[in-house]
Amino acid sequence: MELTVGPNQFFWPAESWSAFYGALAEAPVDRVVLGELVCSKRLPFYQDRIPEALSLLAEAGKEAVLTSLALVTLKRERKLTADLAAMGVTIEINDLTALAHMPNGMGFHVGPLVNVYNEGTLAWLASLGATRVCLPPELPLASVETLTRAGSEMGVAIEVWGHGRLPLAISGRCYHARLHKRTKDNCQFACEDDPDGLEVRTLEDQPFMAMNGVQTLSHSYACADYQIEALAEAGVSALRLSPQSQGFIRLCQAYRDRVNGALPPGGIAANVQETSPQTRLSDGFLTGPSGVSWSADPAPS
Template sequence: MNAISLKLSLGPVLFFWSREDILRFYAEAADWPLDTIYLGEVVCGRRQQMRGQDWISLAADLAAAGREVVLSCQALIEGESDLKRVRKLVDNGELAIEANDLGAVRMAREKRLPFVAGPHLNVYNADTLAVMQMLGAFRWLPPVEMSRDTLAGVLAEAERQQLAVETEVFAWGRLPLALSSRCFTARHYNLNKDDCQFRCLEHPDGMRLATRDSQNFLTINGIQTLSDGCQALLPHLDDMQKIGVRRVRISPQWQGTDAVVHAFGRLLREPGHSRQLLPELARQAPGELVDGYWRGQAGIRPLEIQDAHS
């Protein structure tokens, strides 16, 4: 089979890791087969072990190593301090940003800075995508719950409108589902949000939440709610390319991200090996492998490895 021409990106770290762990992680990632690396704090403004200038300096180092680097902005802007952090990234003067809030879109437009329309902007149709392109977007990520068939329809209409915005799909990792002004991790420890004691540091892959029937259901990550299951779209890479997707995203996890990146890289070079790779990756994943949303079903529906194909 011919190689798949999708590009591979590493999304921003969604969890709260120490500065030392962040720097060590990206020092390793610099040698992985990636086309693009996203950097920045997307979830919580209190997570400041890495300041804006730290992210910008790290981005410059990775760009010098030959990677496209994008600075990811916070998704829930709650006050002036959050806005200042976004401005700091927008004012870097060179690197594109990933906008996850319309405030970041406005700032990027004012600076004439190209941006990636992140999944939190909730772009569901080609007309909205056309607006994003007009504002300066050169790439977009569909919302994580968008199905394959819905995305195919959006991309067909985007082609009819002659839009030139590249499509990137969230292809691996716990799915970022929602954000709240309340910190669920602090609440778990009976702490106030403003005195959370940074308990998220104790949960580098988030806190798993089960139903009363003891079924793993969601993951708590500070103010963010994610899926418990791990999105795994390896069997669908060839089909993604056929409908117009040009890039796939791997979301970092505490352990095993390198194995995931190399597995995706192998499948892009040598399609047809998902049956062999998925069982091993299932052992690396932070939760059960799922692909329900992509198939137009409940997101919690598990990937059936025995039926997987490329």
Template sequence: MELTIGPIAFFWTAEQVRDFYRQIAAGPARRVVIGEWVCSKRLPFWQQEIPAAVETLQTAGKEVALSTLALITLKRERRQTADLFATGIPVEIADLGALKHLPEGAPFQVGPMVNVYNEGTLEWLARKGATRICLPPELPLASVAVLARAGRDAGVAVEVWGHGRAPLAISGRCYHARLHDRAKDSCLFVCGDDPDGRAVQTLDGQSFLTVNGVQTMGHAHTTVARQIEALREAGVGAIRLSPQHGDFAAITGIYDKAVRQAAAPDDTVAALAAAMPGAAFADGFLAGAPGLRPVI
């Protein structure tokens, strides 16, 4: 089993992005997905870092893919999507609309925002040219096992969401802007004030969700720390770690030990808790329970 680093979901500065990928280049992850997949307005602030990051990662022996947006709506976003396929670097689609720009016969990868819930969808994507699929984080283990078998038969690598706030929804409206009484077009990039998203609570003060511009995420960090061996037995080839602030190199190292079977599940959970003081961890989805179920 291997590690994949997903695209950065949050609005970080160009310097933060540059430093992050330098760390990842020196780490154990086999593959890395880069790109703006939440809000295209953020891209001009850090897109100049992408070519250097790709070169740094490839020099370090990593497999690199570029991500599309999870919601492609504007003409410039469609042009940007077409430009990704023209780079010659593998592309991970986060929106099925991206397939309109796929060159005839070109392979592609599929991210967790695409609803691959059954064998029929996986096989359809395989016929279109999909070579790798990261399954949505809300699937139970039984469904993951069925899709892993279907992927093996279709020649498609299957990975699962392994760590990070689960991406639950994407919207045409921006909650971050609305929260500050701003329109989406004049948001002043207020999401940058919350580099790991902004927590949402219920009226009675219970932690519930996290908002990240136009994206809604889970509050807790979904983790497969206790289910890695079950995923391995199910035929899953990789787990995906979602970037976050803090010592992400340490987090990657914790999962690397786990997938190499060099740490027991209890030790993995304890190490994560030590690396992320005060963080909440959940693993309900794989158990077929509410996703916010605490790790037990």
């Protein structure tokens, strides 16, 4: 299986953004999706650095892909989306409104925020030019197997979410702005203070989810460590790793070693716990009773 790095979901300083993609050029990954997924207000801070990052990744032999926004609501966002096709690289669609701006005959990828739940949707997207689809992370393994078989017949590569906080929802309201008693238009980029999302806990002080501007994320980090053999057997083309601010290149290496058989099941989880013991892992959407379940947890008595 290949490794795809998904678009950065968070707001990082421009220097950190550039350093991250510079390091990815040397990382053991096959494909990198970059650009702004969550909030168009973040884009001007690093937009002029994207061409350099694209060139650097291409020179390093990586397939570089640009993402569309997950929620297009403004006229300037429609223009940004329309302009993507002129960049000369493959586009990943994360909002179906972007399809209107894809020239006829231009192939594209489909990201995990598009609800591809069945063969009919997959066939429709393939008929429009989709060549690769990253499935929504909430699909169980049985559905992954079905869609992978269908994708193989249609010539569409299927990716599965491999690691990272799961994207659960995108809203028209900005949670970070509201928390700081600001309006969305005057958010003052409060989300920059939380480079991996802001933890949300219940009234009982239990971990619940994370917020990232207008985005809701899982609190736990999905981790396909114990499912890699099953996903490979199902014919999954690639695992998607979602960027995080700390230890990401090491994480990419752990996944590469695991996929290549140089690391046993549980090796990635051990690596994560060693570098970040407070991180909660989960893989329940694939095989567990609930999304937050984790294969390494003891079975209930």
